[in-house]
Amino acid sequence: MATDDRGESLAEVGEFTVIERLVAGRRQPDAVTLGPGDDAAVLRSSDGQTVVSTDMLVAGRHFRLDWSTPHDVGRKSIAQNAADIEAMGARATGFVVAFGAPADTPAAQALALADGMWHEAAALGAGIIGGDLVSAPLWVISVTALGDLDGRHPVRRSGARPGDTVAVIGELGRSAAGYALWDNWVDGFDELRRRHLVPEPPYGQGRAAADAGATAMTDVSDGLVADLAHIADGSGVGIGLRTEALSADRDALAAAAAAVGADPMAWILGGGEDHALVATFPGAPPTGWTPIGRVLDGPPRVLVDDAAWQGNPGWQSFD
Amino acid sequence: MATDDRGESLAEVGEFTVIERLVAGRRQPDAVTLGPGDDAAVLRSSDGQTVVSTDMLVAGRHFRLDWSTPHDVGRKSIAQNAADIEAMGARATGFVVAFGAPADTPAAQALALADGMWHEAAALGAGIIGGDLVSAPLWVISVTALGDLDGRHPVRRSGARPGDTVAVIGELGRSAAGYALWDNWVDGFDELRRRHLVPEPPYGQGRAAADAGATAMTDVSDGLVADLAHIADGSGVGIGLRTEALSADRDALAAAAAAVGADPMAWILGGGEDHALVATFPGAPPTGWTPIGRVLDGPPRVLVDDAAWQGNPGWQSFD
Known part of the structure; x- marks a missing residue:
């Protein structure tokens, strides 16, 4: 050789x-x-x-x-x-x-x-x-x-209960934004392009959520709506999101979205691979977590601003 | 599709x-x-x-x-x-x-x-x-x-001491024989051909060896001599094998070896993937184990009938 x-x-x-x-x-x-x-x-x-x-x-x-x-x-x-x-x-x-x-x-x-x-x-x-x-x-x-687990009970996807607050920690839509920038040969936005290559999960916050009594939790790997659907299905509940609660992510992505002609909210709700954490809490989420919605009575579904989500259904291995 | x-x-x-x-x-x-x-x-x-x-x-x-x-x-x-x-x-x-x-x-x-x-x-x-x-x-x-481990100490490759008995359990050379039969399109010998596809490790015997005071152990994945060399290197000892102790394996493989023109001892000493277990014991090995040699004073090496082994040096990932 x-x-x-x-x-x-x-x-x-x-x-x-x-x-x-x-x-x-x-x-x-x-x-x-x-x-x-x-x-x-x-x-x-x-x-x-x-x-x-x-x-x-x-x-x-x-x-x-x-x-x-x-x-x-x-x-x-x-x-x-x-x-x-x-x-x-x-x-x-x-x-x-x-x-x-x-x-x-x-x-x-x-x-x-x-x-x-x-x-x-x-x-x-x-x-x-x-x-x-x-x-x-x-x-x-x-x-x-x-x-x-250091003695904690594992936080599963199946424990969300109607009335719980849905909250997230870690940034959303960055990996999807970075992918679009790479894929469209758009220069600049170095931080977003980098975040597509190396995600930054909020290490330590899973334990913080467990200690705060989280009833269900998952990481955002397939897409926020897709991953919340796993919690909805696992717990037998509905989940209602408010996009106004995601405005900080939207603002952070606005310029990149304009550069490639995309909707930043599609990245936030449909893009995976950021490995943020999303969890449900009967009480207040821990410091640093952003409330983005509420657990509803069934049937299992995810509503975005009271409507069914029409965007990317999430990553599938064989698409 | x-x-x-x-x-x-x-x-x-x-x-x-x-x-x-x-x-x-x-x-x-x-x-x-x-x-x-x-x-x-x-x-x-x-x-x-x-x-x-x-x-x-x-x-x-x-x-x-x-x-x-x-x-x-x-x-x-x-x-x-x-x-x-x-x-x-x-x-x-x-x-x-x-x-x-x-x-x-x-x-x-x-x-x-x-x-x-x-x-x-x-x-x-x-x-x-x-x-x-x-x-x-x-x-x-x-x-x-x-x-x-059920409270046992792990049996490493580094604990063999001069004077220990080297013993094996599980059959050797079957996978190599089966491979040669498949590769040469030789029919018959169904059991050997099958053993190349599905190894049969001696489940439970690792614990038996630990309980009997095994000082070092490994499974035969790369080849008996090659895997014993890992124990020799890890323990800083020599290992001497006697091929006469492997006559049962040789007899079992003789007909297949004749059919493909191979030396059965080359399969036994050099063929891997049978996932037999080989270990060293200060005292008697457990029931069912076959003594095949002895741990020698250094330097680290494996001798077969008092001579350096000239056969297959063992599986390497990038050969």
């Missing part, structure tokens, strides 16, 4: 040496009883329960290597899994990662991917505790996130 | 309906506090520790859909991950699974894959507790296994 100016390939360096480089010098959190290098890792939980979620990211489908650096892809893959742990009211403690890539992939790119993963995990106080490295015809990244 | 006689595709059925079908009617073990259907699952451990390991399987690389049924692939993907949990002296309790496949994949194949996974998980008393289903240009399956 030819060496090029991108440096040595995975095949040239070899699986075991690449893994040594990926693992060297990383600092594991205290909860990790046994880190990478054996048949399995061992992770301690504070209350005997482990929260677990998994996501697969496929090149060309969930990320593009002509838009994102490997470091960006690493951060995104951890962030979106960590958001699922947050959405249960837990904190992420460890991640295991499987990475498939062509044999001629520069080893330096694998290391940059791992650096991005560690960057994001460290922000959570978590570690990459194990993994697998295999040959595949394109980049495929599979992350499993493990989390600790 | 055209419908063909293979039935409805994943795209036609739709992600959420496929997931409903995959999850319907499955019975989760008691350790699963919260199963599939929310942002994350919750799994209870008996001692506050969770063992975790992950493997990715890529079509054409780790399985072939012209050799294996989807049910076979499901069983294999769970079995090889469960073997990693066994190799720590633990028992598998739950698995999360990410599955990437083309949009035109028959939904019935995804269901058969899940049935195979559940078949294997149920044999362990474990469940498939969560997952992800995404679009990918080829089949990619990523499994993360979670296990319970």
